[in-house]
Amino acid sequence: MKIAVTGCLGNMGSRIAEAVIESDDQIVFAVEAPGHEEIGVDLGETLGFGEIGVPISSAADFKELLDSEKPDVVIDFTMPQATLGFVEDCIESRVNIVVGTTGFTDEVKEAMLGDIEDSDISALVSPNYSVGVNVFWKLVSMAARTLNYDAEIVEVHHNQKVDSPSGTAIKTADIIKDMRGEGEFVYGRSGVHEREKTEIGVHSVRAGDVVGDHTVYFSGTNAGERIEVTHRAHDRQAFVQGALMAARFLLDQPPGLYSMDDILGFGQQEGIDEEIARPKRCKKGGRPGFGGCGRK
Numbered sequence: 001m002k003i004a005v006t007g008c009l010g011n012m013g014s015r016i017a018e019a020v021i022e023s024d025d026q027i028v029f030a031v032e033a034p035g036h037e038e039i040g041v042d043l044g045e046t047l048g049f050g051e052i053g054v055p056i057s058s059a060a061d062f063k064e065l066l067d068s069e070k071p072d073v074v075i076d077f078t079m080p081q082a083t084l085g086f087v088e089d090c091i092e093s094r095v096n097i098v099v100g101t102t103g104f105t106d107e108v109k110e111a112m113l114g115d116i117e118d119s120d121i122s123a124l125v126s127p128n129y130s131v132g133v134n135v136f137w138k139l140v141s142m143a144a145r146t147l148n149y150d151a152e153i154v155e156v157h158h159n160q161k162v163d164s165p166s167g168t169a170i171k172t173a174d175i176i177k178d179m180r181g182e183g184e185f186v187y188g189r190s191g192v193h194e195r196e197k198t199e200i201g202v203h204s205v206r207a208g209d210v211v212g213d214h215t216v217y218f219s220g221t222n223a224g225e226r227i228e229v230t231h232r233a234h235d236r237q238a239f240v241q242g243a244l245m246a247a248r249f250l251l252d253q254p255p256g257l258y259s260m261d262d263i264l265g266f267g268q269q270e271g272i273d274e275e276i277a278r279p280k281r282c283k284k285g286g287r288p289g290f291g292g293c294g295r296k
């Protein structure tokens with residue numbers, strides 16, 4: 001597989017590059033932010049592998065490199081503004097892309113996904129490439145639909161992370177809302193506030209070198225219990241392996257927008273949810289669930 005890596009000296013980009021260098025795949029070019037002091041230096045030298053014949057290029061030359069080096073796929077973990085440009089260039093040059101960047105506004109992300117869907121490329125865009133988090137989302141969806149309990153999300157990340165809440169937490173909140181057909185997101189409460197039943201709290205912690213933790217608390221009123229669904233990433237390898245799996249998956253796909261569900265065989269969301277027995281009726285439009293009939 002011929003791979004191009006953007007943000008090749010970042011936390012994720014450098015690890016993607018290292019994994020590719022150590023594999024039978026090939027890095028055909030790698031870019032960093034324009035003006036980066038390592039531009040022109042051999043990527044292998046910088047990453048401690050010795051010379052590999054791939055200079056770190058400026059992202060300003062991305063389109064030109066796409067057309068001359070013709071990678072099978074671009075792997076991008078950078079920042080939203082940069083990613084939008086890379087996606088646009090990939091569409092124009094008909095090169096597949098795996099996007100890991102988070103921090104897009106809803107509008108910008110929808111527009112980007114729409115452009116991909118209207119294009120001739122295949123792409124995968126996910127806020128989390130770890131297999132574990134993709135299973136975590138299934139567990140959360142099952143709990144959210146089954147239990148009529150308050151749902152609160154807490155995510156913890158390293159102190160270099162600039163976007164809050166994490167893309168993973170946002171997708172987790174979306175899943176809970178979708179499963180319940182309702183929900184208002186409330187970010188990091190402060191001051192006097194009476195919690196509405198349908199609120200979905202989202203809380204961000206930034207500290208030290210935490211790779212990425214996500215917990216959803218499902219806690220019932222008078223239920224005498226709570227469930228905490230937690231995923232903890234111990235090492236960025238979890239994301240790297242998923243992103244490389246995604247890149248390989250795209251090689252064989254017709255143009256389209258794919259998800260990790262397609263790769264992991266989780267396409268049958270209903271298959272999981274249908275197994276969950278649920279109370280069938282509630283009075284006055286209450287929402288059924290194992291926590292009883294909630295008010296709407």
Ligand SMILES: NC(=O)C1=CN([C@@H]2O[C@H](COP(=O)(O)OP(=O)(O)OC[C@H]3O[C@@H](n4cnc5c(N)ncnc54)[C@H](OP(=O)(O)O)[C@@H]3O)[C@@H](O)[C@H]2O)C=CC1
Pocket residue numbers: 006007008009010011012013031032033034036059077078079082099100101102103126127128129130163167239
């Ligand atoms: N989907 C997933 O599984 C995961 C997603 N992420 C997301 O990936 C993104 C990157 O995370 P992380 O690697 O930790 O961040 P880093 O800040 O460590 O890396 C980002 C890299 O992108 C570079 N960059 C910035 N602007 C450009 C540009 N215009 N062209 C090329 N390169 C550019 C940065 O360069 P410089 O330092 O010079 O600015 C930096 O090297 C974040 O949005 C994060 O949330 C992270 C982990 C997993």
Ligand SMILES: O=C(O)C1=N[C@H](C(=O)O)C[C@H](O)C1
Pocket residue numbers: 102127128157161165166167168169211212213
């Ligand atoms: O910035 C990070 O580090 C991470 N970002 C992703 C996110 O925003 O969800 C995924 C992972 O948690 C690490």
